[in-house]
Amino acid sequence: MNRRNSEEQRFLDNYDATAFERPSVTVDVVILTLREGHLEALLVKRKEHPFLNYWSLPGGFVQLHESLDEAAARVLRQKAGLEGVVGLEREGALHPPIYLEQLYTFGHPQRDPRMRVISVAYYALVEASHIREVGEETALFKLRVPPGADSVEIFDHKHKKYSLAFDHAEILAVAVRRIRGKLGYTPIGFELLPERFTLRQLQNVHETILQTKLNKDSFRRKMLASGMLEPTGELERGVGFRPAELYRFRREA
Protein backbone atom coordinates (compact mmCIF):
# COMPACT_ATOMS: atom_id res chain seq x y z
CA MET A 1 0.00 0.00 0.00
CA ASN A 2 1.59 3.22 -1.05
CA ARG A 3 -1.32 5.47 -1.81
CA ARG A 4 -1.98 8.51 0.23
CA ASN A 5 -5.04 7.98 2.31
CA SER A 6 -6.96 8.71 5.46
CA GLU A 7 -4.28 7.06 7.58
CA GLU A 8 -1.86 9.70 6.31
CA GLN A 9 -4.44 12.34 7.11
CA ARG A 10 -4.64 11.06 10.68
CA PHE A 11 -0.86 11.22 10.89
CA LEU A 12 -0.85 14.80 9.69
CA ASP A 13 -3.54 15.82 12.15
CA ASN A 14 -1.42 14.55 15.03
CA TYR A 15 1.95 15.78 13.76
CA ASP A 16 3.93 17.92 16.17
CA ALA A 17 5.63 20.47 13.99
CA THR A 18 7.63 21.87 16.89
CA ALA A 19 9.57 18.66 17.52
CA PHE A 20 12.80 19.86 15.89
CA GLU A 21 14.74 23.01 16.52
CA ARG A 22 14.43 25.21 13.48
CA PRO A 23 16.65 27.87 11.96
CA SER A 24 15.44 31.25 10.85
CA VAL A 25 15.27 31.76 7.11
CA THR A 26 15.75 35.05 5.32
CA VAL A 27 15.96 36.20 1.74
CA ASP A 28 18.62 38.70 0.74
CA VAL A 29 18.44 40.36 -2.65
CA VAL A 30 21.43 41.50 -4.68
CA ILE A 31 20.14 44.37 -6.81
CA LEU A 32 22.56 44.98 -9.65
CA THR A 33 22.62 47.91 -12.01
CA LEU A 34 25.00 49.76 -14.31
CA ARG A 35 25.89 53.38 -13.79
CA GLU A 36 28.60 55.33 -15.54
CA GLY A 37 30.25 52.21 -16.81
CA HIS A 38 30.35 50.52 -13.43
CA LEU A 39 28.57 47.52 -12.03
CA GLU A 40 26.84 48.63 -8.85
CA ALA A 41 24.62 47.17 -6.16
CA LEU A 42 21.90 48.79 -4.10
CA LEU A 43 22.62 48.47 -0.38
CA VAL A 44 20.78 49.56 2.74
CA LYS A 45 22.29 50.88 5.93
CA ARG A 46 21.39 48.74 8.92
CA LYS A 47 19.39 50.54 11.56
CA GLU A 48 19.65 47.71 14.10
CA HIS A 49 22.15 45.48 15.78
CA PRO A 50 24.05 43.44 14.84
CA PHE A 51 26.23 45.31 12.36
CA LEU A 52 24.49 48.57 13.25
CA ASN A 53 25.19 51.22 10.59
CA TYR A 54 26.90 48.75 8.31
CA TRP A 55 25.79 48.56 4.70
CA SER A 56 23.99 45.36 3.83
CA LEU A 57 21.86 43.65 1.23
CA PRO A 58 18.16 44.39 1.45
CA GLY A 59 16.53 41.35 2.98
CA GLY A 60 13.93 40.04 5.34
CA PHE A 61 12.59 36.99 7.09
CA VAL A 62 10.58 34.56 5.01
CA GLN A 63 7.01 34.54 6.22
CA LEU A 64 5.44 31.13 6.71
CA HIS A 65 2.72 31.75 4.14
CA GLU A 66 4.87 33.06 1.29
CA SER A 67 7.13 31.25 -1.14
CA LEU A 68 10.80 32.16 -1.43
CA ASP A 69 10.16 33.87 -4.77
CA GLU A 70 7.37 35.89 -3.21
CA ALA A 71 9.54 36.86 -0.27
CA ALA A 72 12.26 38.07 -2.64
CA ALA A 73 9.74 40.09 -4.65
CA ARG A 74 8.40 41.56 -1.41
CA VAL A 75 11.89 42.63 -0.32
CA LEU A 76 12.45 44.20 -3.71
CA ARG A 77 9.19 46.08 -3.39
CA GLN A 78 9.33 47.10 0.25
CA LYS A 79 13.02 47.82 0.65
CA ALA A 80 13.87 49.05 -2.81
CA GLY A 81 10.56 50.22 -4.20
CA LEU A 82 10.88 47.92 -7.21
CA GLU A 83 8.32 45.59 -8.72
CA GLY A 84 9.94 42.26 -9.47
CA VAL A 85 8.78 38.93 -10.79
CA VAL A 86 10.74 35.70 -10.86
CA GLY A 87 11.06 33.99 -14.17
CA LEU A 88 10.32 35.28 -17.58
CA GLU A 89 6.54 35.36 -17.42
CA ARG A 90 6.04 39.01 -16.84
CA GLU A 91 2.73 40.26 -18.04
CA GLY A 92 0.37 42.87 -16.80
CA ALA A 93 2.60 44.90 -14.59
CA LEU A 94 3.05 48.64 -14.58
CA HIS A 95 6.67 48.91 -15.48
CA PRO A 96 8.00 45.84 -17.17
CA PRO A 97 8.83 43.81 -14.08
CA ILE A 98 12.32 43.26 -12.95
CA TYR A 99 14.50 40.27 -13.61
CA LEU A 100 14.72 38.33 -10.36
CA GLU A 101 16.24 34.91 -9.86
CA GLN A 102 17.40 32.73 -7.03
CA LEU A 103 21.17 32.84 -6.58
CA TYR A 104 22.41 30.52 -3.84
CA THR A 105 21.63 29.64 -0.25
CA PHE A 106 24.07 30.57 2.48
CA GLY A 107 23.97 28.61 5.69
CA HIS A 108 27.16 28.79 7.67
CA PRO A 109 26.12 28.25 11.31
CA GLN A 110 27.83 31.42 12.54
CA ARG A 111 27.00 33.74 9.67
CA ASP A 112 24.63 35.67 11.95
CA PRO A 113 25.79 36.28 15.53
CA ARG A 114 22.24 36.30 16.88
CA MET A 115 21.19 32.80 16.00
CA ARG A 116 21.18 30.29 13.20
CA VAL A 117 20.00 32.10 10.09
CA ILE A 118 19.91 30.55 6.64
CA SER A 119 19.73 33.08 3.84
CA VAL A 120 18.32 32.30 0.42
CA ALA A 121 19.96 34.89 -1.81
CA TYR A 122 18.35 36.27 -4.96
CA TYR A 123 19.66 38.66 -7.53
CA ALA A 124 17.81 41.27 -9.55
CA LEU A 125 18.90 43.19 -12.62
CA VAL A 126 17.56 46.71 -12.77
CA GLU A 127 17.88 49.57 -15.19
CA ALA A 128 19.68 52.36 -13.36
CA SER A 129 16.92 54.91 -13.98
CA HIS A 130 14.46 52.82 -11.97
CA ILE A 131 16.52 52.99 -8.83
CA ARG A 132 15.85 55.62 -6.21
CA GLU A 133 18.50 56.17 -3.62
CA VAL A 134 16.36 57.11 -0.66
CA GLY A 135 18.04 59.54 1.71
CA GLU A 136 20.79 58.14 3.84
CA GLU A 137 19.36 54.66 4.04
CA THR A 138 19.89 53.23 0.59
CA ALA A 139 22.71 53.85 -1.84
CA LEU A 140 24.43 52.37 -4.84
CA PHE A 141 27.96 51.06 -4.42
CA LYS A 142 30.50 50.17 -7.04
CA LEU A 143 31.58 46.54 -6.92
CA ARG A 144 35.06 45.16 -7.38
CA VAL A 145 35.97 41.51 -7.21
CA PRO A 146 39.74 41.27 -6.75
CA PRO A 147 41.13 38.53 -8.97
CA GLY A 148 40.86 35.20 -7.23
CA ALA A 149 38.95 36.63 -4.28
CA ASP A 150 35.71 35.17 -3.03
CA SER A 151 34.28 38.43 -1.76
CA VAL A 152 33.68 41.87 -3.26
CA GLU A 153 34.92 45.26 -2.23
CA ILE A 154 32.40 48.11 -2.27
CA PHE A 155 32.99 51.81 -2.91
CA ASP A 156 30.64 54.74 -2.64
CA HIS A 157 30.33 57.53 -5.21
CA LYS A 158 33.44 59.20 -3.77
CA HIS A 159 35.30 55.94 -4.16
CA LYS A 160 35.45 55.47 -0.40
CA LYS A 161 35.64 51.82 0.62
CA TYR A 162 33.17 50.32 3.07
CA SER A 163 32.69 47.07 4.94
CA LEU A 164 29.64 44.92 4.53
CA ALA A 165 27.48 43.27 7.17
CA PHE A 166 27.37 39.51 7.72
CA ASP A 167 28.66 37.44 4.78
CA HIS A 168 27.18 39.86 2.27
CA ALA A 169 30.54 40.49 0.60
CA GLU A 170 30.62 36.81 -0.34
CA ILE A 171 27.02 36.81 -1.49
CA LEU A 172 27.77 39.75 -3.77
CA ALA A 173 30.80 37.94 -5.16
CA VAL A 174 28.67 34.91 -6.01
CA ALA A 175 26.20 37.22 -7.73
CA VAL A 176 28.91 38.84 -9.84
CA ARG A 177 30.31 35.46 -10.80
CA ARG A 178 26.85 34.22 -11.70
CA ILE A 179 25.98 37.09 -13.98
CA ARG A 180 29.39 36.89 -15.66
CA GLY A 181 28.88 33.22 -16.35
CA LYS A 182 25.34 33.76 -17.51
CA LEU A 183 26.35 36.35 -20.08
CA GLY A 184 28.19 33.61 -21.95
CA TYR A 185 25.04 31.77 -22.89
CA THR A 186 22.18 34.17 -22.20
CA PRO A 187 21.65 37.69 -23.52
CA ILE A 188 20.81 38.86 -20.02
CA GLY A 189 22.32 42.29 -20.60
CA PHE A 190 18.95 43.57 -21.84
CA GLU A 191 17.71 43.62 -18.31
CA LEU A 192 20.07 46.43 -17.43
CA LEU A 193 19.04 48.60 -20.39
CA PRO A 194 15.90 50.49 -21.38
CA GLU A 195 13.39 48.62 -23.50
CA ARG A 196 15.02 49.89 -26.69
CA PHE A 197 18.77 50.04 -27.00
CA THR A 198 21.57 50.05 -29.52
CA LEU A 199 24.02 47.25 -30.12
CA ARG A 200 26.79 49.49 -28.82
CA GLN A 201 24.95 49.93 -25.53
CA LEU A 202 24.49 46.21 -25.24
CA GLN A 203 28.16 45.62 -25.92
CA ASN A 204 29.05 48.18 -23.25
CA VAL A 205 26.94 46.23 -20.78
CA HIS A 206 28.82 43.04 -21.56
CA GLU A 207 32.19 44.73 -21.41
CA THR A 208 31.44 46.39 -18.10
CA ILE A 209 30.26 43.19 -16.48
CA LEU A 210 32.97 40.97 -17.90
CA GLN A 211 35.71 43.60 -17.53
CA THR A 212 37.04 42.82 -21.00
CA LYS A 213 37.04 44.42 -24.42
CA LEU A 214 34.95 42.56 -26.96
CA ASN A 215 35.33 42.48 -30.72
CA LYS A 216 32.69 44.77 -32.12
CA ASP A 217 31.93 42.93 -35.36
CA SER A 218 31.90 39.57 -33.70
CA PHE A 219 29.61 40.76 -30.94
CA ARG A 220 27.24 42.35 -33.42
CA ARG A 221 27.12 39.26 -35.64
CA LYS A 222 26.59 36.91 -32.72
CA MET A 223 23.80 38.99 -31.27
CA LEU A 224 21.99 39.41 -34.54
CA ALA A 225 22.42 35.73 -35.39
CA SER A 226 20.99 34.70 -32.04
CA GLY A 227 17.58 35.86 -33.19
CA MET A 228 16.81 37.32 -29.78
CA LEU A 229 17.00 40.89 -30.98
CA GLU A 230 14.30 42.62 -32.92
CA PRO A 231 15.01 45.80 -34.88
CA THR A 232 12.53 48.57 -34.13
CA GLY A 233 13.24 50.60 -37.26
CA GLU A 234 13.93 53.58 -35.04
CA LEU A 235 17.23 55.30 -34.49
CA GLU A 236 18.80 56.72 -31.37
CA ARG A 237 18.63 60.49 -31.08
CA GLY A 238 20.87 63.37 -30.20
CA VAL A 239 24.26 61.77 -30.55
CA GLY A 240 26.05 64.23 -32.83
CA PHE A 241 27.04 61.58 -35.35
CA ARG A 242 25.40 58.78 -37.23
CA PRO A 243 22.78 57.31 -34.89
CA ALA A 244 22.52 53.55 -34.44
CA GLU A 245 19.39 51.51 -34.87
CA LEU A 246 17.41 50.70 -31.75
CA TYR A 247 16.65 47.05 -31.00
CA ARG A 248 14.43 45.39 -28.49
CA PHE A 249 14.52 42.00 -26.82
CA ARG A 250 12.26 39.43 -28.45
CA ARG A 251 10.27 38.41 -25.39
CA GLU A 252 8.07 35.79 -27.01
CA ALA A 253 11.01 33.60 -28.07
Next chain:
Amino acid sequence: MNRRNSEEQRFLDNYDATAFERPSVTVDVVILTLREGHLEALLVKRKEHPFLNYWSLPGGFVQLHESLDEAAARVLRQKAGLEGVVGLEREGALHPPIYLEQLYTFGHPQRDPRMRVISVAYYALVEASHIREVGEETALFKLRVPPGADSVEIFDHKHKKYSLAFDHAEILAVAVRRIRGKLGYTPIGFELLPERFTLRQLQNVHETILQTKLNKDSFRRKMLASGMLEPTGELERGVGFRPAELYRFRREA
Protein backbone atom coordinates in the same frame (compact mmCIF):
# COMPACT_ATOMS: atom_id res chain seq x y z
CA MET B 1 29.72 55.10 14.94
CA ASN B 2 29.50 51.98 12.94
CA ARG B 3 32.01 49.67 14.58
CA ARG B 4 30.92 46.55 16.28
CA ASN B 5 31.30 46.96 19.99
CA SER B 6 30.14 46.08 23.46
CA GLU B 7 26.78 47.71 22.85
CA GLU B 8 26.22 45.19 20.09
CA GLN B 9 27.31 42.45 22.46
CA ARG B 10 24.69 43.57 24.98
CA PHE B 11 22.09 43.51 22.24
CA LEU B 12 23.05 39.97 21.31
CA ASP B 13 22.94 38.80 24.92
CA ASN B 14 19.36 40.00 25.21
CA TYR B 15 18.16 38.91 21.78
CA ASP B 16 15.06 36.72 21.77
CA ALA B 17 15.67 34.27 18.95
CA THR B 18 12.17 32.81 19.24
CA ALA B 19 10.40 36.01 18.27
CA PHE B 20 9.57 34.96 14.71
CA GLU B 21 7.87 31.82 13.50
CA ARG B 22 10.39 29.73 11.68
CA PRO B 23 10.17 27.14 8.94
CA SER B 24 11.87 23.76 9.04
CA VAL B 25 14.85 23.38 6.73
CA THR B 26 15.94 20.15 5.11
CA VAL B 27 18.57 19.13 2.61
CA ASP B 28 17.66 16.71 -0.16
CA VAL B 29 20.39 15.17 -2.26
CA VAL B 30 20.03 14.15 -5.89
CA ILE B 31 22.53 11.33 -6.37
CA LEU B 32 23.16 10.87 -10.06
CA THR B 33 24.97 8.01 -11.73
CA LEU B 34 25.24 6.30 -15.09
CA ARG B 35 24.31 2.66 -15.57
CA GLU B 36 23.95 0.82 -18.84
CA GLY B 37 23.80 4.00 -20.82
CA HIS B 38 21.11 5.60 -18.66
CA LEU B 39 21.15 8.52 -16.28
CA GLU B 40 19.84 7.26 -12.96
CA ALA B 41 19.19 8.59 -9.47
CA LEU B 42 19.39 6.85 -6.13
CA LEU B 43 16.09 7.07 -4.27
CA VAL B 44 14.90 5.83 -0.89
CA LYS B 45 11.51 4.42 -0.04
CA ARG B 46 9.78 6.44 2.64
CA LYS B 47 9.06 4.53 5.82
CA GLU B 48 6.94 7.27 7.36
CA HIS B 49 4.01 9.47 6.63
CA PRO B 50 3.48 11.56 4.63
CA PHE B 51 3.99 9.85 1.28
CA LEU B 52 4.46 6.52 3.08
CA ASN B 53 6.09 3.98 0.74
CA TYR B 54 6.71 6.58 -1.96
CA TRP B 55 10.16 6.84 -3.43
CA SER B 56 11.93 10.05 -2.50
CA LEU B 57 15.27 11.82 -2.50
CA PRO B 58 17.49 10.99 0.45
CA GLY B 59 17.30 13.95 2.81
CA GLY B 60 17.17 15.12 6.35
CA PHE B 61 16.65 18.11 8.60
CA VAL B 62 19.50 20.57 8.88
CA GLN B 63 20.89 20.50 12.41
CA LEU B 64 21.47 23.85 14.04
CA HIS B 65 25.20 23.26 14.44
CA GLU B 66 26.01 22.08 10.91
CA SER B 67 26.39 24.01 7.68
CA LEU B 68 24.26 23.19 4.66
CA ASP B 69 27.24 21.57 2.95
CA GLU B 70 27.87 19.46 6.01
CA ALA B 71 24.24 18.43 6.20
CA ALA B 72 24.32 17.33 2.57
CA ALA B 73 27.50 15.33 3.13
CA ARG B 74 25.91 13.72 6.18
CA VAL B 75 22.85 12.70 4.17
CA LEU B 76 25.10 11.26 1.50
CA ARG B 77 26.96 9.28 4.13
CA GLN B 78 24.10 8.18 6.33
CA LYS B 79 21.32 7.60 3.86
CA ALA B 80 23.27 6.48 0.84
CA GLY B 81 26.35 4.92 2.37
CA LEU B 82 28.59 7.26 0.45
CA GLU B 83 31.39 9.24 1.92
CA GLY B 84 30.91 12.68 0.45
CA VAL B 85 33.29 15.50 0.95
CA VAL B 86 32.22 18.94 -0.01
CA GLY B 87 33.74 20.80 -2.89
CA LEU B 88 36.77 19.84 -4.87
CA GLU B 89 39.38 19.76 -2.14
CA ARG B 90 39.66 16.08 -1.79
CA GLU B 91 42.79 14.86 -0.15
CA GLY B 92 43.39 11.98 2.16
CA ALA B 93 40.14 10.14 1.81
CA LEU B 94 39.72 6.46 1.22
CA HIS B 95 37.74 6.61 -1.95
CA PRO B 96 38.25 9.79 -3.87
CA PRO B 97 35.48 11.87 -2.40
CA ILE B 98 32.31 12.53 -4.21
CA TYR B 99 31.33 15.57 -6.22
CA LEU B 100 28.67 17.39 -4.23
CA GLU B 101 27.28 20.82 -4.97
CA GLN B 102 24.31 22.92 -4.02
CA LEU B 103 21.54 22.87 -6.62
CA TYR B 104 18.62 25.11 -5.71
CA THR B 105 16.34 25.86 -2.78
CA PHE B 106 12.70 24.87 -2.92
CA GLY B 107 10.29 26.69 -0.72
CA HIS B 108 6.71 26.50 -1.89
CA PRO B 109 4.58 26.92 1.25
CA GLN B 110 2.61 23.73 0.65
CA ARG B 111 5.36 21.48 -0.63
CA ASP B 112 5.18 19.44 2.58
CA PRO B 113 1.69 18.74 3.99
CA ARG B 114 2.95 18.62 7.58
CA MET B 115 4.26 22.12 7.90
CA ARG B 116 6.36 24.74 6.20
CA VAL B 117 9.53 23.01 5.02
CA ILE B 118 12.19 24.68 2.93
CA SER B 119 14.48 22.24 1.18
CA VAL B 120 18.00 23.12 0.09
CA ALA B 121 18.67 20.63 -2.70
CA TYR B 122 22.15 19.33 -3.52
CA TYR B 123 23.32 17.06 -6.26
CA ALA B 124 26.08 14.49 -6.22
CA LEU B 125 27.76 12.70 -9.10
CA VAL B 126 28.79 9.16 -8.28
CA GLU B 127 30.45 6.39 -10.19
CA ALA B 128 27.94 3.56 -10.48
CA SER B 129 30.22 0.97 -8.85
CA HIS B 130 30.24 2.95 -5.61
CA ILE B 131 26.52 2.70 -5.19
CA ARG B 132 24.98 -0.06 -3.12
CA GLU B 133 21.29 -0.61 -3.51
CA VAL B 134 20.46 -1.73 -0.01
CA GLY B 135 17.57 -4.18 0.16
CA GLU B 136 14.15 -2.77 -0.52
CA GLU B 137 14.89 0.65 0.83
CA THR B 138 17.16 2.23 -1.74
CA ALA B 139 17.21 1.72 -5.48
CA LEU B 140 18.37 3.35 -8.67
CA PHE B 141 15.76 4.70 -11.05
CA LYS B 142 16.14 5.74 -14.64
CA LEU B 143 15.29 9.37 -15.27
CA ARG B 144 13.40 10.83 -18.18
CA VAL B 145 12.62 14.49 -18.65
CA PRO B 146 9.83 14.77 -21.23
CA PRO B 147 10.61 17.61 -23.64
CA GLY B 148 9.41 20.87 -22.18
CA ALA B 149 8.39 19.29 -18.88
CA ASP B 150 9.49 20.66 -15.54
CA SER B 151 9.48 17.33 -13.74
CA VAL B 152 11.07 13.95 -14.37
CA GLU B 153 9.53 10.53 -14.77
CA ILE B 154 11.24 7.67 -12.96
CA PHE B 155 11.39 3.99 -13.96
CA ASP B 156 12.74 1.00 -12.08
CA HIS B 157 14.96 -1.70 -13.62
CA LYS B 158 11.89 -3.40 -15.13
CA HIS B 159 10.93 -0.06 -16.68
CA LYS B 160 7.93 0.29 -14.36
CA LYS B 161 7.00 3.90 -13.71
CA TYR B 162 6.67 5.27 -10.19
CA SER B 163 5.51 8.46 -8.51
CA LEU B 164 7.75 10.57 -6.36
CA ALA B 165 7.10 12.08 -2.95
CA PHE B 166 6.69 15.81 -2.39
CA ASP B 167 8.08 18.00 -5.21
CA HIS B 168 10.99 15.66 -5.76
CA ALA B 169 10.12 15.13 -9.43
CA GLU B 170 10.72 18.85 -9.97
CA ILE B 171 13.92 18.83 -7.95
CA LEU B 172 15.23 15.99 -10.09
CA ALA B 173 14.32 17.90 -13.24
CA VAL B 174 16.30 20.91 -12.06
CA ALA B 175 19.25 18.62 -11.35
CA VAL B 176 19.14 17.13 -14.84
CA ARG B 177 18.92 20.55 -16.40
CA ARG B 178 21.82 21.76 -14.29
CA ILE B 179 24.17 18.96 -15.20
CA ARG B 180 23.28 19.28 -18.87
CA GLY B 181 24.08 22.96 -18.78
CA LYS B 182 27.24 22.40 -16.83
CA LEU B 183 28.61 19.92 -19.36
CA GLY B 184 28.82 22.75 -21.84
CA TYR B 185 31.54 24.56 -19.99
CA THR B 186 32.88 22.09 -17.41
CA PRO B 187 34.27 18.61 -17.99
CA ILE B 188 32.14 17.30 -15.18
CA GLY B 189 31.67 13.90 -16.82
CA PHE B 190 34.79 12.61 -15.06
CA GLU B 191 32.88 12.42 -11.86
CA LEU B 192 30.74 9.63 -13.21
CA LEU B 193 33.69 7.53 -14.39
CA PRO B 194 36.48 5.59 -12.70
CA GLU B 195 39.69 7.47 -12.04
CA ARG B 196 41.12 6.37 -15.37
CA PHE B 197 38.96 6.32 -18.47
CA THR B 198 39.10 6.49 -22.23
CA LEU B 199 37.94 9.36 -24.38
CA ARG B 200 35.22 7.13 -25.78
CA GLN B 201 33.86 6.52 -22.27
CA LEU B 202 33.88 10.23 -21.58
CA GLN B 203 32.06 10.92 -24.81
CA ASN B 204 29.47 8.29 -23.90
CA VAL B 205 28.89 10.09 -20.61
CA HIS B 206 28.25 13.35 -22.43
CA GLU B 207 26.00 11.72 -25.00
CA THR B 208 23.96 9.94 -22.36
CA ILE B 209 23.44 13.04 -20.29
CA LEU B 210 22.76 15.36 -23.19
CA GLN B 211 20.76 12.79 -25.16
CA THR B 212 22.54 13.70 -28.38
CA LYS B 213 25.20 12.24 -30.61
CA LEU B 214 28.47 14.16 -30.59
CA ASN B 215 31.11 14.40 -33.26
CA LYS B 216 33.93 12.11 -32.22
CA ASP B 217 36.88 14.07 -33.61
CA SER B 218 35.57 17.35 -32.39
CA PHE B 219 34.91 16.00 -28.93
CA ARG B 220 38.37 14.45 -28.75
CA ARG B 221 40.12 17.61 -29.93
CA LYS B 222 38.18 19.85 -27.59
CA MET B 223 38.86 17.64 -24.58
CA LEU B 224 42.57 17.33 -25.29
CA ALA B 225 42.85 21.02 -26.03
CA SER B 226 41.18 21.89 -22.72
CA GLY B 227 44.28 20.74 -20.88
CA MET B 228 42.17 19.10 -18.20
CA LEU B 229 43.01 15.57 -19.27
CA GLU B 230 46.26 13.86 -18.52
CA PRO B 231 47.35 10.76 -20.43
CA THR B 232 48.38 7.93 -18.15
CA GLY B 233 50.37 6.03 -20.77
CA GLU B 234 48.28 2.98 -20.01
CA LEU B 235 45.75 1.33 -22.29
CA GLU B 236 42.37 -0.17 -21.59
CA ARG B 237 42.34 -3.97 -21.44
CA GLY B 238 40.29 -6.85 -22.80
CA VAL B 239 38.35 -5.11 -25.53
CA GLY B 240 39.06 -7.41 -28.49
CA PHE B 241 40.29 -4.61 -30.70
CA ARG B 242 42.71 -1.78 -30.46
CA PRO B 243 42.57 -0.48 -26.89
CA ALA B 244 42.33 3.21 -26.23
CA GLU B 245 44.63 5.17 -24.01
CA LEU B 246 43.48 5.82 -20.46
CA TYR B 247 43.33 9.41 -19.26
CA ARG B 248 42.81 10.94 -15.88
CA PHE B 249 41.44 14.26 -14.75
CA ARG B 250 44.10 16.83 -13.95
CA ARG B 251 43.05 17.66 -10.40
CA GLU B 252 45.66 20.28 -9.63
CA ALA B 253 44.48 22.60 -12.43
Next chain:
DNA sequence: ATACATATATGCTTATTGCATATAAGAGGC
Protein backbone atom coordinates in the same frame (compact mmCIF):
# COMPACT_ATOMS: atom_id res chain seq x y z
C1' DA C 1 27.76 72.12 -48.03
C1' DT C 2 31.18 70.21 -45.35
C1' DA C 3 33.39 68.10 -41.38
C1' DC C 4 32.67 64.97 -37.80
C1' DA C 5 32.15 60.60 -35.52
C1' DT C 6 30.31 56.53 -35.43
C1' DA C 7 27.14 52.91 -37.73
C1' DT C 8 26.91 49.47 -40.99
C1' DA C 9 28.60 46.61 -44.89
C1' DT C 10 32.16 44.12 -47.39
C1' DG C 11 36.12 41.45 -48.06
C1' DC C 12 40.09 39.02 -46.54
C1' DT C 13 42.85 36.24 -43.20
C1' DT C 14 43.02 32.96 -39.74
C1' DA C 15 41.24 29.70 -36.48
C1' DT C 16 37.75 26.12 -35.52
C1' DT C 17 34.67 22.45 -36.68
C1' DG C 18 32.82 18.60 -39.32
C1' DC C 19 33.75 14.92 -42.15
C1' DA C 20 36.38 11.52 -44.91
C1' DT C 21 40.23 8.71 -45.29
C1' DA C 22 44.48 6.46 -43.96
C1' DT C 23 47.21 4.14 -40.70
C1' DA C 24 48.01 1.77 -36.06
C1' DA C 25 47.48 -1.80 -32.76
C1' DG C 26 45.67 -5.36 -29.24
C1' DA C 27 42.74 -9.72 -29.31
C1' DG C 28 41.76 -13.96 -31.12
C1' DG C 29 41.63 -17.66 -34.65
C1' DC C 30 44.42 -20.41 -37.57
Next chain:
DNA sequence: GCCTCTTATATGCAATAAGCATATATGTAT
Protein backbone atom coordinates in the same frame (compact mmCIF):
# COMPACT_ATOMS: atom_id res chain seq x y z
C1' DG D 1 53.87 -16.27 -36.59
C1' DC D 2 50.35 -14.34 -39.56
C1' DC D 3 45.95 -12.81 -40.73
C1' DT D 4 41.50 -10.64 -39.55
C1' DC D 5 38.57 -7.93 -36.85
C1' DT D 6 37.44 -3.63 -34.83
C1' DT D 7 38.19 0.46 -33.02
C1' DA D 8 41.91 4.10 -31.86
C1' DT D 9 44.55 7.66 -33.53
C1' DA D 10 46.47 10.74 -37.14
C1' DT D 11 46.11 13.44 -41.31
C1' DG D 12 43.99 16.19 -44.81
C1' DC D 13 40.52 19.07 -46.59
C1' DA D 14 36.21 21.58 -47.03
C1' DA D 15 32.82 24.32 -44.64
C1' DT D 16 32.02 27.55 -41.06
C1' DA D 17 32.92 31.05 -37.86
C1' DA D 18 35.88 34.60 -35.72
C1' DG D 19 39.07 38.43 -36.00
C1' DC D 20 40.60 42.37 -38.40
C1' DA D 21 41.02 46.05 -41.84
C1' DT D 22 38.78 48.99 -44.97
C1' DA D 23 35.08 51.24 -47.36
C1' DT D 24 30.74 53.45 -47.34
C1' DA D 25 26.54 55.53 -45.07
C1' DT D 26 24.28 58.96 -42.30
C1' DG D 27 22.45 62.04 -38.59
C1' DT D 28 24.31 66.44 -36.13
C1' DA D 29 26.71 70.61 -35.92
C1' DT D 30 29.16 74.36 -37.95
